[in-house]
Amino acid sequence: MNEPVASAPQTLAQKLIARASGRGHASPGEFVTCRVDLAMCHDSGGPRRLKPMLAELGAPIWDRNRVVLVIDHYVPAEDEDARRIVRIARDWAREQALPHVYDGVGISHVVLPQCGHIRPGMLCVGGDSHASTAGAFGAYMLGVGSTEMLGVLVSGEVWVQVPQTVFMRWSGRLALGVSAKDMMLAMIGRFGVNVGHQQAIEYCGEAVSALSMNERMTLTNMSAELGAQVGLIAPDDETRTWLWQAGERDIELDGWRSDEDAPGVRHNFDASTLPPQIALPHSPALARDVADIEPTAIQVAHIGGCTGAKLDDLRAAARVLAGYRVDPRVRLLVAPASAHERDVAEREGILRHLQEAGAQILATSCGLCAGHGDGIPEDSTVISSIARNGRGRLGPDSARVFLASPYTVAASALRGRITDPREVLWDGDAEVVH
Amino acid sequence: MDKPVVGSGLLQRGRRAALGGVAGHRVWRLPADVDTEALAPGRWMKYGAEVIARHCLESLRPQFALQARPGDVIVAGANFGIGSSREQAASALVHLGIVAVVAPSYGGLFYRNAFSVGLPLLICRDAEAIADGETVSFDLERGIVRCVADAAGQQLRGPQFSCDPIPPFLLAMVRAGGLLPQLKRRLHRPAGDAPSVART
Numbered sequence: 041m042n043e044p045v046a047s048a049p050q051t052l053a054q055k056l057i058a059r060a061s062g063r064g065h066a067s068p069g070e071f072v073t074c075r076v077d078l079a080m081c082h083d084s085g086g087p088r089r090l091k092p093m094l095a096e097l098g099a100p101i102w103d104r105n106r107v108v109l110v111i112d113h114y115v116p117a118e119d120e121d122a123r124r125i126v127r128i129a130r131d132w133a134r135e136q137a138l139p140h141v142y143d144g145v146g147i148s149h150v151v152l153p154q155c156g157h158i159r160p161g162m163l164c165v166g167g168d169s170h171a172s173t174a175g176a177f178g179a180y181m182l183g184v185g186s187t188e189m190l191g192v193l194v195s196g197e198v199w200v201q202v203p204q205t206v207f208m209r210w211s212g213r214l215a216l217g218v219s220a221k222d223m224m225l226a227m228i229g230r231f232g233v234n235v236g237h238q239q240a241i242e243y244c245g246e247a248v249s250a251l252s253m254n255e256r257m258t259l260t261n262m263s264a265e266l267g268a269q270v271g272l273i274a275p276d277d278e279t280r281t282w283l284w285q286a287g288e289r290d291i292e293l294d295g296w297r298s299d300e301d302a303p304g305v306r307h308n309f310d311a312s313t314l315p316p317q318i319a320l321p322h323s324p325a326l327a328r329d330v331a332d333i334e335p336t337a338i339q340v341a342h343i344g345g346c347t348g349a350k351l352d353d354l355r356a357a358a359r360v361l362a363g364y365r366v367d368p369r370v371r372l373l374v375a376p377a378s379a380h381e382r383d384v385a386e387r388e389g390i391l392r393h394l395q396e397a398g399a400q401i402l403a404t405s406c407g408l409c410a411g412h413g414d415g416i417p418e419d420s421t422v423i424s425s426i427a428r429n430g431r432g433r434l435g436p437d438s439a440r441v442f443l444a445s446p447y448t449v450a451a452s453a454l455r456g457r458i459t460d461p462r463e464v465l466w467d468g469d470a471e472v473v474h
Numbered sequence: 475m476d477k478p479v480v481g482s483g484l485l486q487r488g489r490r491a492a493l494g495g496v497a498g499h500r501v502w503r504l505p506a507d508v509d510t511e512a513l514a515p516g517r518w519m520k521y522g523a524e525v526i527a528r529h530c531l532e533s534l535r536p537q538f539a540l541q542a543r544p545g546d547v548i549v550a551g552a553n554f555g556i557g558s559s560r561e562q563a564a565s566a567l568v569h570l571g572i573v574a575v576v577a578p579s580y581g582g583l584f585y586r587n588a589f590s591v592g593l594p595l596l597i598c599r600d601a602e603a604i605a606d607g608e609t610v611s612f613d614l615e616r617g618i619v620r621c622v623a624d625a626a627g628q629q630l631r632g633p634q635f636s637c638d639p640i641p642p643f644l645l646a647m648v649r650a651g652g653l654l655p656q657l658k659r660r661l662h663r664p665a666g667d668a669p670s671v672a673r674t
Binding site: 071084085089093096097098099114121122125166167168169171183184185186187188190191194199232233234238267268269323325410411428430431432433435437 | 509516517519520521552557558559560561579582586587590591641643652653654657658661
């Protein structure tokens with residue numbers, strides 16, 4: 041086999057790993073050791089598991105400034121067990137004098153970039169499968185479990201197998217009422233839940249460039265559902281502007297993109313012809329056109345989670361619901377992804393539109409999507425904007441959970457049955473909200 | 475150089491199949507796409523590994539947690555362990571005494587977690603040819619799985635399936651019993667090297 045030369049075309053994933061591993065070139069398939077720029081843990085997989093293991097090792101944290109703790113799973117604490125878990129997290133943060141702790145202010149994957157922790161070019165680890173969300177900003181963020189996180193905390197290093205890259209190129213522009221969630225469900229429906237086994241998926245093309253950062257985060261977040269090691273989008277001016285607003289200056293974009301002839305598998309899609317998608321119970325891979333499914337009555341409509349309740353998701357739901365009431369047989373639950381998101385939605389009047397439509401606003405945490413709370417009755421049919429619908433994900437095993445975009449969830453809440461949002465949206469709706 | 479004992483070591487710890495007295499590992503055969511929710515259900519996640527293990531796979535094989543015996547193996551279809559980062563999906567299996575998983579492919583995070591908690595995973599394209607209740611032997615170093623008895627315990631010179639090679643640093647991690655004992659050993663080495671995880 042020929043040694044790769046430094047000038048050989050490289051993917052964004054290769055470049056990010058090459059930097060973090062201190063090499064000129066990282067070849068797909070190689071196992072390399074990377075320096076970690078940032079490690080995020082949350083209250084579920086974090087302190088309650090890390091604290092005893094760190095104590096057992098008797099080792100200090102390698103660099104506190106590079107550790108972020110987000111308490112987002114067990115807040116608000118619903119019982120004594122949850123209170124204990126949250127208490128351990130808070131005590132540990134104090135004992136370790138962690139400088140970056142976000143307690144009950146939102147879901148980690150949204151809070152991290154919002155609070156200026158993610159920049160293009162970084163290599164990060166997160167104790168969560170949806171850590172890949174940071175890829176929307178051109179950062180390589182690997183999901184790890186608790187024991188691996190322990191390894192990172194004491195050494196500042198993590199192993200990575202340099203992935204192949206699958207390029208998902210989307211041409212054209214999305215139609216009204218169609219969003220990044222539909223793109224994602226279409227890809228998962230076509231390729232299945234593990235096409236990306238340990239690979240990198242890079243989203244590109246006109247339709248991706250046209251997406252807001254919130255929408256891009258939906259793609260990289262749900263790369264986990266495609267089985268990818270990471271999901272990446274090359275940072276651009278949109279990224280820079282968003283990060284500027286989050287307080288980050290001097291963002292370096294140069295070079296954080298795949299070279300023209302970079303190796304990889306390429307798939308092409310046309311965004312302009314994509315209709316709204318829905319995944320049937322109990323797998324995101326069971327995606328279909330919403331228009332193709334049988335009439336299905338729903339009892340709960342849920343807008344929540346790291347992928348489905350960002351500001352743009354709340355805006356989308358409000359766009360459908362403003363000025364209307366949801367079907368009286370439907371319970372609409374909305375859990376904004378972060379307190380910041382909730383506050384902006386409040387200022388924009390979005391929250392009021394949702395509440396007047398009948399929405400119950402829940403806490404800004406993982407909530408139902410982490411199996412907490414009792415919002416979902418046994419045997420109910422649910423439509424949700426979260427990322428995955430494995431049996432029992434929202435609580436009862438007997439619940440049938442459909443996955444769809446916030447537009448589709450809102451339209452279905454309105455009609456009391458699964459509904460293509462294009463039936464209830466028209467161009468003029470945009471003005472109702474703002 | 476550590477002694478290459480992983481495969482044989484696990485075999486020694488393995489059980490002799492109840493029927494026929496064939497040395498090897500009883501197979502729990504599972505379908506494709508078994509996710510972490512099935513392995514470690516979300517509503518039990520606030521409890522310790524012992525409780526989670528009692529509910530491991532209850533939505534697919536309600537008897538699994540009750541009947542799994544130390545030394546058993548799981549043989550599954552593609553995408554075993556897809557889903558969340560919860561390490562308990564792998565540690566629940568370790569807790570129940572499962573000594574290896576054989577499947578055509580795994581969730582990426584589950585793959586990392588399993589080795590971290592000392593559970594070896596074999597990538598075997600032909601895993602689906604192995605039936606529930608059969609007895610297999612395996613060799614991690616050579617990447618081989620062999621059927622040695624059928625579900626009735628009848629000894630057979632069964633087919634031998636080859637698996638992808640496991641990277642040496644992951645074999646070393648499994649050999650050490652997982653990342654935590656490995657780190658412990660490294661940190662408390664008198665030479666006092668800076669701690670290093672699973673150097674590739």
